[in-house]
Amino acid sequence: MLGESETVLTEKDVLAALKGVKDPDLGRDLVDLGMIRDVRIGDGKVSLAVNLTTPACPMKAKIEADVRQALEARLPGGLDFEIRMTAEVRGKREAENGDIPGVKNIIAVGSGKGGVGKSTMAASIAFGLKAHGASVGLMDADIYGPSIPHLVGASGRPMAREDRIVPIEVNGLKLMSMGFLLDPDQPVVMRGPMLHGIVQQFLRKVEWGDLDYLVIDLPPGTGDVPLSLAQSLPITGAVVVCTPQEVALLDAARAVSMFRQLRVPVLGMVENMAFFDVLAYLQDRGGPTAHKLVEGKSCFDEPGDERVYLFGQGGARRKAEAMNVPFLGEVPMNVLIREAGDVGRLESALQEGSPSRPYLMGVVEHLAAQVSIRNMKNVKMPKLEILN
């Protein structure tokens, strides 16, 4: 029997021990955010779950380490701690007019102009979020130049189910594109109002189901489609893809301004084709002599010299800073991205061992964090009473 003076560890003690441990992106206490779940105490063990706001959280490892450290420092010695990292993607708190039922977040991917890799980024973002375990849809809103089906290797005609359209699915990714409704070399000839109609059908008639994220590949520029989208549904935010050339940055700035005018939050800017990594290329494609050079590290004097910044370095990051937009990362030019896209296997650019993976995943995780930051911004903190 326990004497009265002996203290029994309770859930409150565990939560109190975690006071001050913050989610670095959200800048708030994990306890206040309701992220500490399923606290169990017994047999010399404390187990709990940290329920993150996205499975693609870039701070996962740090949060886990911070939680462990706080528990070890503040709870009695000799206990075992079991920390499970879980995630549940949060949407915004309150429903709004125009929401798609079941879809928590809508991410529009735009660019100032074509050919900057916007579709490649949109598809990579969708694949990356899915790889982290989120449920994801990818809608190709580039009605005149649909390229998503080609990039991800999807084909077929979407089926109708009653008055709904069933999206095409590739490895669990739900897809809709004008490309599924046309023959490959059939041109799209239509006026603005028809364009609006198609976009609305893609949004409202497609059976998207429950999605954590719906990624939308916008057409390049600042035309009808972004306007039509922004007016008809609440978009969580937009990503602007650009390349490093000075002129491309000007176009990107215009895209950022457009989203601001449309009251679509800008989640961040991505610099695609930022540089070319000569060493990575030689490792991948070089012959025996090149390999010897690469292994001997005698190619270049200084680390970093292997990166060729053809169009200058850091331009997009500076532009993002100047416009007060988060910078989501650089993605280098890599022949594997182009080849994978051409044969409909873009997903392989994100797989383990691909030289592009760390860059693409970096963008995906930074973006997921920005979505969470947006959603948690206006959340009022519940007053949790913690008794010591």
Ligand SMILES: Nc1ncnc2c1ncn2[C@@H]1O[C@H](COP(=O)(O)OP(=O)(O)O)[C@@H](O)[C@H]1O
């Ligand atoms: N980082 C990259 N490295 C190499 N090739 C790329 C990269 N990003 C895009 N590409 C290639 O550039 C071309 C244009 O990309 P795409 O995504 O279709 O651009 P957009 O949608 O902006 O018109 C495609 O052939 C694609 O494979």
Ligand SMILES: [Mg+2]
């Ligand atoms: Mg495109």
